[in-house]
Amino acid sequence: xxxxxxxxxxxxxxxxxxxxxxxxxxxxxxxxxxxxxxxxxxxxxxxxxxxxxxxxxxxxxxxxxxxxxxxxxxxxxxxxxxxxxxxxxxxxxxxxxxxxxxxxxxxxxxxxxxxxxxxxxxxxxxxxxxxxxxxxxxxxxxxxxxxxxxxxxxxxxxxxxxxxxxxxxxxxxxxxxxxxxxxxxxxxxxxxxxxxxxxxxxxxxxxxxxxxxxxxxxxxxxxxxxxxxxxxxxxxxxxxxxxxxxxxxxxxxxxxxxxxxxxxxxxxxxxxxxxxxxxxxxxxxxxxxxxxxxxxxxxxxxxxxxxxxxxxxxxxxxxxxxxxxxxxxxxxxxxxxxxxxxxxxxxxxxxxxxxxxxxxxxxxxxxxxxxxxxxxxxxxxxxxxxxxxxxxxxxxxxxxxxxxxxxxxxxxxxxxxxxxxxxxxxxxxxxxxxxxxxxxxxxxxxxxxxxxxxxxxxxxxxxxxxxxxxxxxxx
Ligand code: NHF
Numbered sequence: 001x002x003x004x005x006x007x008x009x010x011x012x013x014x015x016x017x018x019x020x021x022x023x024x025x026x027x028x029x030x031x032x033x034x035x036x037x038x039x040x041x042x043x044x045x046x047x048x049x050x051x052x053x054x055x056x057x058x059x060x061x062x063x064x065x066x067x068x069x070x071x072x073x074x075x076x077x078x079x080x081x082x083x084x085x086x087x088x089x090x091x092x093x094x095x096x097x098x099x100x101x102x103x104x105x106x107x108x109x110x111x112x113x114x115x116x117x118x119x120x121x122x123x124x125x126x127x128x129x130x131x132x133x134x135x136x137x138x139x140x141x142x143x144x145x146x147x148x149x150x151x152x153x154x155x156x157x158x159x160x161x162x163x164x165x166x167x168x169x170x171x172x173x174x175x176x177x178x179x180x181x182x183x184x185x186x187x188x189x190x191x192x193x194x195x196x197x198x199x200x201x202x203x204x205x206x207x208x209x210x211x212x213x214x215x216x217x218x219x220x221x222x223x224x225x226x227x228x229x230x231x232x233x234x235x236x237x238x239x240x241x242x243x244x245x246x247x248x249x250x251x252x253x254x255x256x257x258x259x260x261x262x263x264x265x266x267x268x269x270x271x272x273x274x275x276x277x278x279x280x281x282x283x284x285x286x287x288x289x290x291x292x293x294x295x296x297x298x299x300x301x302x303x304x305x306x307x308x309x310x311x312x313x314x315x316x317x318x319x320x321x322x323x324x325x326x327x328x329x330x331x332x333x334x335x336x337x338x339x340x341x342x343x344x345x346x347x348x349x350x351x352x353x354x355x356x357x358x359x360x361x362x363x364x365x366x367x368x369x370x371x372x373x374x375x376x377x378x379x380x381x382x383x384x385x386x387x388x389x390x391x392x393x394x395x396x397x398x399x400x401x402x403x404x405x406x407x408x409x410x411x412x413x414x415x416x417x418x419x420x421x422x423x424x425x426x427x428x429x430x431x432x433x434x435x436x437x438x439x440x441x442x443x444x445x446x447x448x449x450x451x452x453x454x455x456x457x458x459x460x461x462x463x464x465x466x467x468x469x470x471x472x473x474x475x
Contacts, residue, residue: 001470003030003140004039004133006126008103008119008147010088012055012363013048016103017306018252018387019169022219023144024083025255026466029459031085034467039133041126043097043118044079044090057081062089063132067124070186074121078129089133091125108338116177119205120185123150127158138162140470143213146175149205153187153197156212163473165466166213168206170384171227171234172310175205195243200235207236214473215246217466219385220406224249232382250466251409252385253459254394259367261395266367273453276396279371286372290356292329299328299439301432302373302397304366304388305380307336307344312379312402314340318425319432320347323354326429328436331369332357370395375435381423383407389417393452398438398445400431416452 005027009020023040031038052059062078076093091097096118105111112118126148130138142165143152155161181203182192192198197208210216218224226232228241240247261279262272269281287294294300305311313334323330332344332355341359348357358365370376376392378401385406389399393410399417401407411417418438420431439445 001139001467001474002037002039002130002134002136003027003142003470004041004089004126004130004138005142005144006041006122006148006151007144008042008122010040010042013051014042014045014103016361018385019145021254021387022169022252025253025459026463027086028084028255029253029463030467033460034463036467037134037136038085039087039089039130041089041091041122041129041133043122044092045103046098046100048090049079052081057083059090062129065091065125065128067121067128068186069117069120069124070184072117072121072184074124076121076125078125078132080133087133089126089129091122091129093121093125096121116181116185116205119147119175120150120181122147123152123154126151127154139474140165142167142466143209145169146173146204146206146209149175149209150185150187152209152212153191153205157188163215163470164213165469165473166209166216168210168216168218168227168384170310171206171218171232171236172382174199174207174234174236177203177205179203194239204236207239210236210240210244215248215469216240216244217469218247218249220251220409221249222408223382223384223405226382226405248469249409250462250469251406252387252390253462254387254390254457256394256458259391259394261371264367264371266364267371268368271371271396273396273450276449276453279396282368282372283374284372286331286368287329289368290331291352292331292356293353294329297327297440299374299436300372301328301330301375301377301400302333302369302392303330303377304333304369305378307334307340309337310381310383312381312423312428313344315379315423315425315428316377317343317347319429320351320355322429323351326432326436328375328432329354330356331373333360333362333365333369335359335361366391367395370397373397374439375400375432377428377432378402378407379420379423379428380404380407386410390457393417393455394457396449396453398435398448398452400428400435402427410455410457414448416448416455 062080
């Protein structure tokens with residue numbers, strides 16, 4: 001079976017969030033353990049080629065792509081790399097992707113004015129390049145998030161389309177553009193209606209993809225239910241209820257080879273679920289690195305997240321002044337909204353003995369936080385799956401999570417972590433107080449830690465679920 005994943009990010013070459021981890025981990029598991037022919041098609045952004053070279057990955061020429069994307073004639077080419085058993089097709093088009101800033105805009109939350117063309121071209125390139133990448137016609141086109149929407153929409157127009165799967169990693173990002181892009185990108189007006197790409201008289205690339213797909217998945221069973229309600233449905237719940245016939249939630253896995261405390265070079269000491277005495281070294285090194293004095297009965301709490309309303313770090317900020325009273329210390333890593341970044345920087349200055357903050361995206365520090373913290377807090381208001389809690393458990397840090405979406409599905413209260421039931425300061429405070437008491441009960445906490453370290457978060461089971469879905473779609 002030949003499968004191509006289309007996405008705007010893939011770790012570790014082009015990453016702004018968890019999507020990139022999934023787009024590298026899932027295809028690898030499908031190719032390695034299920035024997036599929038798997039490709040991944042992503043843009044060749046600025047810096048990707050040198051990151052590939054640093055990783056020792058060879059980038060071969062894969063032939064020119066003359067793309068007609070609506071009114072735009074675009075000259076691009078495919079560059080092919082092999083990563084393990086997966087073939088990567090990077091779409092090389094300097095005019096669209098070789099730019100400064102981040103993947104989606106010049107910086108901060110700003111977006112490029114031509115993102116519809118950038119991701120329209122990605123879709124056209126994916127369809128044109130897939131056969132060359134995999135050496136034959138496609139059986140399954142798997143599109144991730146709104147940026148891969150045009151791929152699904154264009155594929156649906158083909159005389160013999162492959163099976164199309166669309167995965168929602170976060171419904172809050174719907175890829176909305178003015179309806180002028182219909183003609184500009186050559187999208188068929190027949191789809192501009194409430195059952196198709198139209199969204200309040202505009203265009204939603206994500207909605208277009210969901211309408212074009214044979215099956216829609218999202219990244220946890222609970223989120224698959226939640227998005228059918230007005231509370232979490234981002235004004236698409238009605239459409240999801242009525243127009244999407246096959247919707248299922250498959251929980252994300254993580255790459256347990258790269259994320260292994262036994263071999264992780266980012267950690268100052270290695271440990272495993274069978275022997276985690278060395279974890280104490282990681283803990284004191286983390287506290288020291290951040291200038292936090294740390295007593296034996298004070299847990300070190302980690303928090304790593306994009307600083308956006310979704311992730312609920314504002315609730316964590318509210319509690320920072322109380323940490324001394326609660327008897328815990330905290331390390332926060334993240335970047336995002338300016339207001340939240342400033343607030344955390346202020347808190348770290350004012351409560352420097354209890355709160356340390358690093359603004360940024362730093363995978364190596366993230367690994368040290370997972371491996372050195374005792375508790376890991378995720379108060380997300382909604383969470384499609386969440387990967388932080390999976391990394392935390394894998395590294396023996398006990399997650400404290402708002403029981404929503406994938407957090408609810410992956411953390412078992414009292415066994416591998418702690419759940420709380422409202423994204424509010426009192427509920428979070430109560431959960432942290434409960435966790436601190438647990439931490440001081442050595443025997444119980446060790447049992448919890450062992451259970452967290454033993455949880456199987458690998459891609460094995462979930463990759464199989466996707467493969468079964470593909471099989472069920474093949475004609
Ligand atoms: O895990 C990858 C990630 C999810 O919950 C996460 C999110 C974005 O919000 O599927 O995508």
